[in-house]
Amino acid sequence: MEELAIKGGRPVSDHWIPISKPLIGNEEVNEVIRVLKSGQLREGKLTRRFEEEFRRKCGSKHAIAVSSGTAALHLAMMATIKPGDEVIVPSFTFIASANSILLSGGRPIFADIDEKTFTVDPNDVLEKITSRTVAIEPVHLYGQPADIKALSEIAEDHGLKIIWDAAQAHGAQYDGRDIGSFDDIVCFSFYATKNMTTGEGGMVTANDDDIARAIRLMKTHGQVRKYWHIMLGLNYRMTEMQAAVGIHQLRKLEKFNEARIRNAKVLTNGLRYINGIITPYVRPGCKHVFHQYTIMLELEEFRCTRDEFVKALRAENVDARVHYPTPVHLQPAYRSLMKDVRLPVTERVAKRVVSLPVHPALSDEDLKLIVEAVEKVVSHFHKR
Numbered sequence: 139m140e141e142l143a144i145k146g147g148r149p150v151s152d153h154w155i156p157i158s159k160p161l162i163g164n165e166e167v168n169e170v171i172r173v174l175k176s177g178q179l180r181e182g183k184l185t186r187r188f189e190e191e192f193r194r195k196c197g198s199k200h201a202i203a204v205s206s207g208t209a210a211l212h213l214a215m216m217a218t219i220k221p222g223d224e225v226i227v228p229s230f231t232f233i234a235s236a237n238s239i240l241l242s243g244g245r246p247i248f249a250d251i252d253e254k255t256f257t258v259d260p261n262d263v264l265e266k267i268t269s270r271t272v273a274i275e276p277v278h279l280y281g282q283p284a285d286i287k288a289l290s291e292i293a294e295d296h297g298l299k300i301i302w303d304a305a306q307a308h309g310a311q312y313d314g315r316d317i318g319s320f321d322d323i324v325c326f327s328f329y330a331t332k333n334m335t336t337g338e339g340g341m342v343t344a345n346d347d348d349i350a351r352a353i354r355l356m357k358t359h360g361q362v363r364k365y366w367h368i369m370l371g372l373n374y375r376m377t378e379m380q381a382a383v384g385i386h387q388l389r390k391l392e393k394f395n396e397a398r399i400r401n402a403k404v405l406t407n408g409l410r411y412i413n414g415i416i417t418p419y420v421r422p423g424c425k426h427v428f429h430q431y432t433i434m435l436e437l438e439e440f441r442c443t444r445d446e447f448v449k450a451l452r453a454e455n456v457d458a459r460v461h462y463p464t465p466v467h468l469q470p471a472y473r474s475l476m477k478d479v480r481l482p483v484t485e486r487v488a489k490r491v492v493s494l495p496v497h498p499a500l501s502d503e504d505l506k507l508i509v510e511a512v513e514k515v516v517s518h519f520h521k522r
Contacts, residue, residue: 140514144449154457155500155504156497158495163390185375185377195316195388196318198345205339205376207325208327208340211234212238213356215242218322226273228249228257229466231277240475246476249266250483250484251484253483253486253487254419256279256280257276257283264292272299273300276302278310281430282419285421302325305340308332309333309425318343323349324342326342327340333429336380338380339380352369356371357371395425401498404502412512413439414436432493437490444489444491446519447492451492451511458493459493460491462491
């Protein structure tokens with residue numbers, strides 16, 4: 139058996155295979171240069187064009203460009219909740235999903251997830267509804283759509299709003315419909331690692347005119363004309379440079395997603411029969427766009443922890459990561475606020491997930507090496 143690289147052996151790959159790699163072409167570069175030369179750097183015509191193209195791509199009535207995915211979530215909450223309102227949200231997510239609720243005066247109520255999809259469990263959502271619940275915030279985690287049908291039925295039955303966190307799900311579909319077209323509000327991120335990027339930046343889509351108007355006002359200090367403010371707000375505007383990049387990234391999104399889906403299939407075909415590895419599940423009738431390709435380890439079968447497994451893979455020059463090792467309800471900032479929260483599936487999954495590279499810049503050789511690296515690490519740590 140060949141020695142692990144972490145123990146002095148030769149790495150499977152002779153080059154580093156990163157977990158993500160933004161693909162920026164000459165179109166984006168030349169457009170940004172034109173913006174910089176124009177002197178019009180703040181939100182303007184290009185941002186309006188980006189919003190319109192994004193709106194049409196999603197099939198929504200409105201699209202509002204903002205400065206980040208976190209800004210999108212914060213604005214959505216500010217437009218939806220008031221102090222003391224409860225919002226049901228998964229804890230297995232990036233912390234911004236919950237922070238946006240607290241920072242808007244609300245209270246996050248954490249629901250458990252489905253172990254196969256990693257998205258919020260509608261049955262647990264039902265259990266968490268109280269007289270103070272006003273909204274649900276499902277997360278389309280890793281590019282996998284949440285159970286939109288079940289969650290929409292729950293919201294309708296209980297008179298709740300839904301703020302969809304689609305930060306990782308650009309172009310994902312549920313039952314043939316783009317996830318950006320659903321009610322009430324959908325929030326996207328264009329952070330550098332996302333399926334399409336503007337470096338930072340985000341987008342809010344909505345079909346309700348009043349919600350869209352409120353978000354547009356709040357992202358620019360509640361201002362309807364110069365120095366005339368009719369409501370509280372912040373500066374969450376997008377720049378023209380970001381919009382310039384975003385327009386071209388959006389036009390490439392379908393190609394990027396096709397590459398991710400294809401890469402995911404190659405990885406799954408190579409990994410599905412390896413003992414102790416659970417490959418990603420794709421919800422039937424959905425288009426999973428694989429922002430992350432996340433496996434689970436059956437740790438009972440290994441002589442190592444998940445973190446030791448990750449370190450061994452990285453020594454083989456495969457950039458494995460963990461999204462997310464500590465659920466939000468267990469974060470130091472939340473422990474004093476969230477006492478006696480028990481989320482057994484979330485806590486089990488968070489100890490076992492490992493994300494592998496799946497981005498469009500991977501070559502066929504890279505994909506082959508990723509599978510070989512996993513096989514090598516498994517062969518050393520598996521108990522059989």
